[in-house]
Amino acid sequence: MAAVVSLAPYPARRPVPAPTRPLRSHRDVAVYRRRRLAAAVVGLGIVLAAGKAGAALGGTTTLAPAERRPHVVTVVVEPGDTLWSIAQRLAPEADTREVVDAIVAARGTATIVPGETVTWLEQP
Secondary structure (H helix, E strand, C coil), X not given: CCCCCCCCCCCCCCCCCCCCCCCCCHHHHHHXXXXXXXXXXXXXXXXXXXXXXXXXXXXXXXXXXXXXXXXEEEEECCCCXXXXXXXXXXXXXXXXXXXXXXXXXXXXXXXXXXXXXEEEEXXX
């Protein structure tokens, strides 16, 4: 294997010729704007198609408002609590008798023990 060493200076660089027309002519700006508008329209079409496809597959769409889901409230039973006091804490604006009946129906029993949790789904 042989190595070649040259002590000659780098070759001189040639000057770059000037452009034949201006870089930002009126035509260039118009073409640029048309291309940007076309890209925006295509992008919007893709987003809308993805939203429709998501809705068709059972997901939520970006076009429709999301539906409200019930709020889950959990209460830990403390010593001295009754179903009546728990029902008043879970749904203070609702009829307490109906809330107690719903808790008993959901749990299958009216017995509560300190330390256990009682959950309630607030309807929207």
